[in-house]
Amino acid sequence: MPIFKLSPLTQPFALAGVALIGGLAFTSSAATAAGGAYYRAELASPATEARFVARDVVWACKGASCTAGQGTSRPLVMCSALVKKAGPVASFAAGGKALEAEELARCNGAK
Numbered sequence: 001m002p003i004f005k006l007s008p009l010t011q012p013f014a015l016a017g018v019a020l021i022g023g024l025a026f027t028s029s030a031a032t033a034a035g036g037a038y039y040r041a042e043l044a045s046p047a048t049e050a051r052f053v054a055r056d057v058v059w060a061c062k063g064a065s066c067t068a069g070q071g072t073s074r075p076l077v078m079c080s081a082l083v084k085k086a087g088p089v090a091s092f093a094a095g096g097k098a099l100e101a102e103e104l105a106r107c108n109g110a111k
Contacts, residue, residue, distance in 0.1 A: 038068065039057070040066070040067050041066045041067075041093070042064055044064070045087060049061070055073055055077065057070075059085070066082070075097075076099065078092075079107035
């Protein structure tokens with residue numbers, strides 16, 4: 001016999017919590033799938049590999065245009081990892097927000 005008895009109102013709250021968490025998880029993965037990628041980059045020259053891994057993220061490139069799913073690092077760190085693997089970038093965006101010119105210069109290794 002249980003020591004504690006829960007109120008009959010707790011079950012609907014538990015179900016609502018599970019539905020909310022499941023809905024949020026589905027929404028974020030569906031948004032990534034619908035948009036295709038979180039990171040978008042335009043390389044200064046065409047990529048030598050169509051698919052590669054940089055900073056634990058799989059990049060897919062067609063010519064000089066590259067895309068990747070979301071990683072766990074800051075955009076500038078992800079950009080720098082891409083530069084190390086594929087060469088200088090002309091533009092880089094994370095979640096639809098492009099890096100500013102100063103950040104892009106830092107990404108490409110300028111001081």
